[in-house]
Amino acid sequence: MKVLIIEDERHAVSRLKTLIGETMPEAEVDGGLDSVSVALSWLKHNPAPDLIFCDIQLADGLSFEIFEKVEVKSPIIFTTAYDQYAIRAFKLNSLDYLLKPIDPKEFKAAVEKFRQMKSVPQLDMSLLKSLLHQETKEFKTRFLVKFGEKIQSIPALEVSFFFSEERVTFLQHQSGRKYVLDYALDQLEGILDPKQFFRLNRKYIAAIESIAEIHTYSNSRLKIRLKDCADNDILVSREKVGALKEWLDG
Incomplete structure (x- = not known):
């Protein structure tokens, strides 16, 4: 053949x-x-x-x-x-x-x-x-967030990662500030540019520039450390490892 x-x-x-x-x-x-x-x-x-x-x-x-x-x-x-x-x-x-x-x-x-x-x-x-x-749709390029009494528009290119905590979704800016978003991670996954962002697991969607370290972990999984992130146990499942490596190599 x-x-x-x-x-x-x-x-x-x-x-x-x-x-x-x-x-x-x-x-x-x-x-x-x-x-x-x-x-x-x-x-x-x-x-x-x-x-x-x-x-x-x-x-x-x-x-x-x-x-x-x-x-x-x-x-x-x-x-x-x-x-x-x-x-x-x-x-x-x-x-x-x-x-x-x-x-x-x-x-x-x-x-x-x-x-x-x-x-x-x-x-x-x-x-x-x-x-x-x-x-073919266009990907979202900006997010409107509220900070105190101010409303701010943040470019997607300035986002380090999105994460979910106690059923609330947050956007973390490259400056280290985090903002509440009116989106679920599942919604974000469908509107973000897949060349720029990757769904690491149920709690995190990360920009490629935010990934600080990658370590091998048990059961063929990977452990990720993100810049300015307090969570040191961000795990990528065995099923997603290949896709993550190809995304990083792209």
């Missing part, structure tokens, strides 16, 4: 190769091809692969351009960092779609879907572009 990877992020290529090796040991992997032009050349001069893993945003443009310029009869699993709304949009078009960082269980489910597929879905590029444009 021939599998092609079209992806311009080095760590994402490595991650895909690892998952393919674990889930599809019989596969011969080619790639990653890091641009539209390189992918076009490869597809024009090589037999069609059995399966393609393809990022949407490549070094020189959207991968949609590839499939507009060359007929591709291979099934495609898109991999990208677009949010959950875009995932629903892509699945409506009978394509599978994996959100980065890729969860091993989701990856296995996508591969199983591929193995059971009896016919290759027909790509509708105009529909895909339309869905992506309509369904």
Whole structure:
């Protein structure tokens, strides 16, 4: 079985190769091809692969351009960092779609879907572009907070972390000040930029700059120390360790 990877992020290529090796040991992997032009050349001069893993945003443009310029009869699993709304949009078009960082269980489910597929879905590029444009939302960039009698607007880029304590959610600023927020952590997780923030556990969502130290812990978990945080026992579960490492390496 021939599998092609079209992806311009080095760590994402490595991650895909690892998952393919674990889930599809019989596969011969080619790639990653890091641009539209390189992918076009490869597809024009090589037999069609059995399966393609393809990022949407490549070094020189959207991968949609590839499939507009060359007929591709291979099934495609898109991999990208677009949010959950875009995932629903892509699945409506009978394509599978994996959100980065890729969860091993989701990856296995996508591969199983591929193995059971009896016919290759027909790509509708105009529909895909339309869905992506309509369904991809903007992330929250500012938070309105109250401090004494004052109301202040805090840029998301100045937030160190969010945390929950006794059913109250707090925003901690880079200055060390903390503010009460009218959001639950579950709500915040859906409106924050996943490149900037990561949900460490049920109590904490941290900005990448706020992570001071990472230590290995029992049962394959990690212990995190955040800057200006009194909690020294912030644990990341074994299931989230891989995603955290990929986020930090991004």
